Amino acid sequence: MDPMSRPNASSLQKTPGVKTEKEKTPVDKKKEKKTSSEIEREQEKERAEKKIEDQRRENKEQQARDLPRFKVGEGENEITTSKDTYELISCLGQGSFGCVFSCVRQSDKKSFAIKCESVHARKPMLPHEANVLLALNLLKSPHFVEMIDNGQIAGRFQFVVIRLVGQNLWDVRVEMKEKRFTLATSLMIGIQTLAGLRDLHRKEQSRKDDIESWWYMLTEFIVFDIPWKKIRGTDRDGVRAAKWRLRGDGAYMKMLFHKCCYQQMHTILLYLDSLQYGNIPDYDFIYHQVTAAASVHKAELEAAPDWDQKAKRYGGPEYKERVAYIVKELE
Structure with a gap:
């Protein structure tokens, strides 16, 4: 036998990541049979999903930028309306679209809570909540949270000031x-x-x-x-x-x-x-x-x-x- 025709050790080694015919599963073989149009549709779907995910991430980042940049002793520590000024004291809770702070009304030093929501929220809830609270205020019922004030920081966030309550x-x-x-x-x-x-x-x-x-x-x-x-x-x-x-x-x-x-x-x-x-x-x-x-x-x-x-x-x-x-x- 011609020595040159013998397979050497290197030619017998398996290429990393490549399956042999015996190792291939029915799924692998099905993928190989995909037409160019099927491959193109899958790639288009992947691009669309990536675009949606990128938009979702961008929206969250935008909403985070919209909300008050609060830090104890620095940052945005006050929100002013036509009625009064509210000093932010601490963050009580924060989510993707909004946050809640404890605050003090400067005119009389009374404590309240202030709820903020980005104007870029996909499904804004705060305007509806403000309308409901305003209607409930007319009832003068002790069983509902009283809305004290509300407003908007143009292009950034809406807010309502409500009576401070405990846990649910x-x-x-x-x-x-x-x-x-x-x-x-x-x-x-x-x-x-x-x-x-x-x-x-x-x-x-x-x-x-x-x-x-x-x-x-x-x-x-x-x-x-x-x-x-x-x-x-x-x-x-x-x-x-x-x-x-x-x-x-x-x-x-x-x-x-x-x-x-x-x-x-x-x-x-x-x-x-x-x-x-x-x-x-x-x-x-x-x-x-x-x-x-x-x-x-x-x-x-x-x-x-x-x-x-x-x-x-x-x-x-x-x-x-x-x-x-x-x-x-x-x-």
Whole structure:
């Protein structure tokens, strides 16, 4: 055999990254068979996706530049409106499109919160929120955050100044020792949120749906569970089936409320299911069911809430019965 025809060691070595015919999978072979038009379409799709991603990143960077460049003791520390000047004190929270600061009104040194949102936000929410808060201000209800001021820094961000409040109920509950409220606090929350919904419904609709959602919230606070807790949010059929299960022969409802409040919570749900969409709920009737639950189970509604044990008793607004439903100045 001619020595020159023998394969040497280097010619037998595998080229890095290149598969042999035996190593190729059906997917690899399918890719090799792609036509030039298919390859071009894929490349066009990749370019389009990259363009969208670049635009998204550019928008986020733009929105970050729009918001107040705040640093303690330096940077943009004041926002001025036609009414007053607000000194930024600390950043309470920040996201892709907005941020919230604690601030002090210079005219009287009172503390507030100021919410800012970039004017380049893809789906601006703050203008709508400002309109809702302005309408709710007319109700003079103690259950809503009061809007103090609002405005815009041209080309950069919009803002609203609101009363400074604490954490939301979910975060407060999670920080509890056993991640739950006592029955007294749960029922007190139920009464206060019911009163808030009643006041809201003097201006807004969706009364029946809102009160039903309120019932589910109160259920979770009382029994620390909800029938569809482990069902994916996208599984609408599963959630619907769980809701119907609550309304079955009563066995599941009794099991859910086996420790307390079955009679009152069952009565409220039956009443809500009897309403038509346009009906005005009897809020006082629902209120009396909640207070009856407190009485039966000796839950002191005037006790200090779980998150404020330094207080001697609950000091928030009381539920007012027989409140006139139609507010003429809002019509």
